[in-house]
Amino acid sequence: MDICTDISYRSLNKYHEELCGDKVEIIKTADSDILILADGMGSGVKANILATLTSKILGTMLLNGATIDQCVETIVKTLPVCQVRQVAYSTFSILQIFRNGDAYLVEFDNPSCIFMREGKLEPISFNERLIEGKRVNECRFQVRRNDCFVLMSDGAIHAGVGQLLNFGWTWKHIAEYAVQNNSRGYTANRFANLLSKACDDLYMGHPGDDTTIAVARITEPKVVNLFTGPPENPEDDAVVINRFMEGHAKRIVCGGTSANIAARILEREIKTSFNYTDPKIPPTAVIQGIDLVTEGVITLSRTLQLLRRYAMGEGLDEEYFLELDKGNGGSMVARMIIEECTHLNMYVGKKINAAHQNPELPFDLSIRMNLVEQIRETAVKMGKYVSIAYY
Amino acid sequence: MVITICIGSSCHLKGSREVVKKLEELVAEYGLEGQVELNGSFCMEHCVEGVCVRADDRFFSLKPETTEEFFCKEILRRDV
Numbered sequence: 470m471d472i473c474t475d476i477s478y479r480s481l482n483k484y485h486e487e488l489c490g491d492k493v494e495i496i497k498t499a500d501s502d503i504l505i506l507a508d509g510m511g512s513g514v515k516a517n518i519l520a521t522l523t524s525k526i527l528g529t530m531l532l533n534g535a536t537i538d539q540c541v542e543t544i545v546k547t548l549p550v551c552q553v554r555q556v557a558y559s560t561f562s563i564l565q566i567f568r569n570g571d572a573y574l575v576e577f578d579n580p581s582c583i584f585m586r587e588g589k590l591e592p593i594s595f596n597e598r599l600i601e602g603k604r605v606n607e608c609r610f611q612v613r614r615n616d617c618f619v620l621m622s623d624g625a626i627h628a629g630v631g632q633l634l635n636f637g638w639t640w641k642h643i644a645e646y647a648v649q650n651n652s653r654g655y656t657a658n659r660f661a662n663l664l665s666k667a668c669d670d671l672y673m674g675h676p677g678d679d680t681t682i683a684v685a686r687i688t689e690p691k692v693v694n695l696f697t698g699p700p701e702n703p704e705d706d707a708v709v710i711n712r713f714m715e716g717h718a719k720r721i722v723c724g725g726t727s728a729n730i731a732a733r734i735l736e737r738e739i740k741t742s743f744n745y746t747d748p749k750i751p752p753t754a755v756i757q758g759i760d761l762v763t764e765g766v767i768t769l770s771r772t773l774q775l776l777r778r779y780a781m782g783e784g785l786d787e788e789y790f791l792e793l794d795k796g797n798g799g800s801m802v803a804r805m806i807i808e809e810c811t812h813l814n815m816y817v818g819k820k821i822n823a824a825h826q827n828p829e830l831p832f833d834l835s836i837r838m839n840l841v842e843q844i845r846e847t848a849v850k851m852g853k854y855v856s857i858a859y860y
Numbered sequence: 861m862v863i864t865i866c867i868g869s870s871c872h873l874k875g876s877r878e879v880v881k882k883l884e885e886l887v888a889e890y891g892l893e894g895q896v897e898l899n900g901s902f903c904m905e906h907c908v909e910g911v912c913v914r915a916d917d918r919f920f921s922l923k924p925e926t927t928e929e930f931f932c933k934e935i936l937r938r939d940v
Binding site for chain 2: 743754765
C-alpha cells in the first residue's frame with residue numbers, strides 16, 4: 470500500500486511564558502515519517518530545554534536506526550537534573566508511520582494517542598515494557614487510508630481545570646470532540662488548530678500549562694501539477710504541456726501566456742471572466758480539462774503569502790481560513806496546494822516576458838523564478854514532496 | 861461587435877479592471893447590450909504602454925481615463 474501522511478501541530482504556551490515547554494519534531498526518513506512530541510517538566514526555559522533535548526535526541530537517534538531502548542537510555546543519562554525536584558524528566562510520544570503502512574507508536578507518560586478510524590475511536594493495544602526503570606508503552610500496527618492520530622501533552626486534557634471545569638477537559642471528552650469533528654475532512658494543520666483553539670477557550674485564553682496538539686492523517690498520495698511561465702524555447706511548448714497533462718493529478722496553469730500555450734497545444738478554448746472577486750487579483754479563466762487557470766505573477770505572489778502564513782502557523786484563525794476559501798486565483802491556488810496536495814510538480818518556463826520588464830509598473834512582474842523557488846521552499850516546509858522542471 | 865480587453869498581469873496593473881468597468885457602464889448608458897459584447901482575454905501579445913484592447917481586429921491601448929474617448933470615437937462613430 471502506498472500511503473502519505475499529513476502531519477501538523479499547534480502549541481499554546483502557558484500564560485505569561487515566552488517559551489513553550491512542549492516540543493514537536495517532525496522527521497521524514499527515506500521510508501517513513503516520524504512525529505515526536507515531548508513535554509518537559511515544569512514550564513518556561515527549563516521545560517523548553519528538557520523537551521527540546523528529548524525530542525532532538527529521539528529524532529536523531531531514531532533517524533540513525535537506534536532502538537527505542539537505546540533512545541530512552543540515552544535520554545535518562547543525558548537530561549540535566551532539576552535542582553528542585555532532583556529528577557531529569559520529560560514525557561514523550563513517538564508515532565512512526567512507514568510508507569508501506571506499518572506503524573509504531575511509543576508513549577512515555579504522555580496522555581495516550583487518540584486513534585480514529587472510519588469515524589470511530591479505535592482502541593490501541595499497548596505492550597508495557599520497563600526500560601531503564603521507566604514504564605514505556607508501545608504498539609505496532611497497520612494504518613489505513615483516512616486513519617487519524619492525535620497526540621497531545623497533558624495541558625490539553627487539563628484544559629479548564631479548576632476554572633470552567635472541575636477536572637479539566639479529560640481525555641475522553643477530547644476524544645469525543647475529535648471524533649465529532651474528524652468527519653469535516655480538515656487538514657492536519659486545521660484540525661490541530663481546531664483542537665488547540667478549544668483548549669485555549671477552556672483555559673479562557675490563559676493556558677495554565679503548555680498545551681500541544683499534534684495531528685497525523687493518513688492520506689492517499691495527491692498530486693498537483695502546476696504549469697507557469699512560457700518555455701524559453703517555443704519548441705518545448707508541446708513537451709511541457711504533454712508532461713503537465715500526464716497521469717492522475719489536479720492541474721493548475723498560472724499565467725496568461727502559459728494559459729494561451731496550454732489552450733493552443735490542447736486545442737481547447739479559454740474562457741475568461743470579468744469576475745473580480747478581489748480587485749487586486751486578475752480574474753481566473755476556464756480551460757476544459759484543467760482544474761484551475763489563473764493569471765501568473767500577481768496571483769502566485771498572493772498564493773505565496775497565504776502558504777507562508779500557513780507554514781509558519783501564525784495567525785491561523787477563522788479569518789485566515791475564510792480568506793483561503795475565497796474565489797480569487799491566489800486563494801484558490803493556495804487552497805489546492807494546502808488541502809489537496811501531497812506531491813507538487815511544477816513545470817516552469819524561463820522565458821522572460823518583455824512586457825513585464827517595465828519599471829513603471831507598480832509591481833515587479835519579473836520575479837517568477839524567485840516566486841517559484843519560494844513556493845517550493847514553503848511547500849517543503851509544509852511536508853509536501855516538490856519537484857520542479859525548468860524549460 | 862466584440863471588444864476584448866486584456867486581463868493579463870501587466871494590463872491588470874495598468875488598470876484593466878477599471879477599463880472593463882468603464883466600458884460596461886458605457887455600453888449600458890448607450891443601451892448597446894445586445895450589440896456590443898465585452899470579453900476578457902489573457903495576453904494578446906500587443907503589449908504597449910496602456911491596457912491592450914481589441915475591437916474587431918484592431919488593437920488599441922487604453923487607460924481608464926481615455927476609455928470614454930475611445931468608446932465615443934471608435935465604437936459609437938461606427939455603425940454598431
